[in-house]
């Protein structure tokens with residue numbers, strides 16, 4: 001059964017209005033016809049089974065009648081990925097895979113070695129990647145893709161997280177970072193996790209120090225230095241394994 005993302009305002013008691021790229025996908029790509037049963041997610045935990053009533057051949061919307069509805073609770077702990085902006089299209093891979101694995105929120109961050117300033121077009125593309133991955137993996141909650149912000153602004157929001165981690169490779173002998181497994185296993189289950197991953201050039205020493213002063217625990221993923229996209233995916237997968245996201 002095909003899945004479509006429809007924001008809550010377009011879902012009424014009995015009917016769903018499918019517009020924009022989702023309607024294009026339904027009508028022009030998949031060429032679904034009236035009577036076909038589809039799965040609708042609103043990205044806020046609701047999943048509907050609905051019957052297409054009208055594909056809207058000459059209109060900008062398709063209509064479907066709701067047959068059933070299920071509500072899904074948010075996954076806990078809620079994992080927020082603070083990702084140092086990588087070059088080129090690596091962010092798309094990070095968004096796609098971490099959405100599939102179970103991240104709740106993604107915050108692209110500008111740090112000392114991450115100077116990309118995403119254009120509006122790129123940002124909209126990222127949003128489509130998140131929607132597509134959400135549909136593909138059949139999760140009920142759409143991860144929140146935040147506007148990019150500075151590293152300092154990210155640190156300022158850390159109080160609301162019950163566990164804060166910064167991925168910091170063990171490059172120097174004096175590095176205090178413990179393995180992520182040791183840190184996760186030593187604590188009772190948090191309700192929310194902030195996870196900082198550096199860009200290609202890593203975090204600066206000053207940034208790591210500031211993060212530690214803001215309550216972040218420096219952690220490693222082992223002795224190999226991973227690419228930023230690999231590190232983000234591996235760390236989110238480790239949290240998903242540990243807490244069964």
Ligand code: SAM
Pocket residue numbers: 166167168169170171196197198199200201202203219220221222223224225226227228231232
């Ligand atoms: N030379 C860079 C440095 O000094 O950090 C390497 C950066 S690495 C390519 C990009 C980011 O991935 C790092 O900032 C870190 O957040 C994460 N990372 C990569 N490998 C890691 C590891 N083994 N342990 C912890 N974090 C790692």
